Amino acid sequence: MHKTAPRRLAATMRQLRVFEAVARLSSFSRAAAELHLAQPTVSVQVKQLSDVIGVPLFEQIGRQIHLTDAGRMLQATSAELFDAWTRLEMQVADLKGLKQGRLRIAVVTTAKYVVPRLLGAFCEAHAGVEVSLEVGNRSAILERLARNADDLTVMGVPPRGMDIVRHPFAENPLVVVAPRGHALAGARRVSLARLAGERFLLREKGSGTRLAVDRFLRERNLQLDMRMEIGSNEAIKQAVAGGLGLSILSQHALGPDEAPRSLVALNVEGFPIHRHWYIVHPTGKRLSVVAQAFFAFLKAQGPGIELPALKGYSAAGGTVQRA
Numbered sequence: 001m002h003k004t005a006p007r008r009l010a011a012t013m014r015q016l017r018v019f020e021a022v023a024r025l026s027s028f029s030r031a032a033a034e035l036h037l038a039q040p041t042v043s044v045q046v047k048q049l050s051d052v053i054g055v056p057l058f059e060q061i062g063r064q065i066h067l068t069d070a071g072r073m074l075q076a077t078s079a080e081l082f083d084a085w086t087r088l089e090m091q092v093a094d095l096k097g098l099k100q101g102r103l104r105i106a107v108v109t110t111a112k113y114v115v116p117r118l119l120g121a122f123c124e125a126h127a128g129v130e131v132s133l134e135v136g137n138r139s140a141i142l143e144r145l146a147r148n149a150d151d152l153t154v155m156g157v158p159p160r161g162m163d164i165v166r167h168p169f170a171e172n173p174l175v176v177v178a179p180r181g182h183a184l185a186g187a188r189r190v191s192l193a194r195l196a197g198e199r200f201l202l203r204e205k206g207s208g209t210r211l212a213v214d215r216f217l218r219e220r221n222l223q224l225d226m227r228m229e230i231g232s233n234e235a236i237k238q239a240v241a242g243g244l245g246l247s248i249l250s251q252h253a254l255g256p257d258e259a260p261r262s263l264v265a266l267n268v269e270g271f272p273i274h275r276h277w278y279i280v281h282p283t284g285k286r287l288s289v290v291a292q293a294f295f296a297f298l299k300a301q302g303p304g305i306e307l308p309a310l311k312g313y314s315a316a317g318g319t320v321q322r323a
């Protein structure tokens, strides 16, 4: 008699990636947005996968979707598969050294003024390296760090409660930004109390910039008249230039190319708030050869990164203080 081999479950890696995102985000539409796919594509992939498995993976209760028992089992198995696959990719990349390999970097929104340029120089030196760069605000990037989704992360406010390695590599000061022609532009030293009389447009909660600003204000027992919360440095600069209020932004966001000419930095007591950019990764993470090389590259290049000049900033003694 002749035994038939057990039927194999013919799931594809792509179906599993789509399933993982839907399961993690508990939403077909959010998974579609994260994966840059159309929602029907996501639904079809999940449907095909559940046909392969032979039982439903999700159940819908009201408007919410929940994993079934089979879905939870598949979620655990796919996590193991992805880990094994990532280890394999890393081992193969290490065999090839820096000639080929992948580098997955995640940076907070404001770091986009710093990191892509450095990546450019790094890629020029290592032409075979394929880079993916994820940009999001601090909370989005922290969520990626918690699930070990990237090789390296660049952020201004590393988390306190997570087991991570953090290495400061460049300055990241925050300055008060005003429209050119503002009554306080060019003043030698504006008192903090004077800011209380101004309207402010601040970055959204969840951003590193906002966290640093809130900490600074709390320590000084100061409240600002916050008129608007805006989730983009670029939009804030336009709104400030348009006279909607003042803001507190990273000096890196005031680069010559991006900043409207109509912005100036104010010399306010306690500012710039001196901070740093950090390279971060989970403790115990084994960095690939490419990630180690980029880490070393950031450490070497960091001190040489120039801050954009502060327009309209009048410092006592004539110089802008740096950390």
Ligand code: PGA
Residues within 6 Å of the ligand: 108, 109, 110, 111, 136, 137, 138, 139, 155, 156, 157, 172, 203, 206, 207, 208, 209, 210, 250
């Ligand atoms: P953000 O982070 O872009 O989330 O504000 C920047 C920072 O921490 O400086």
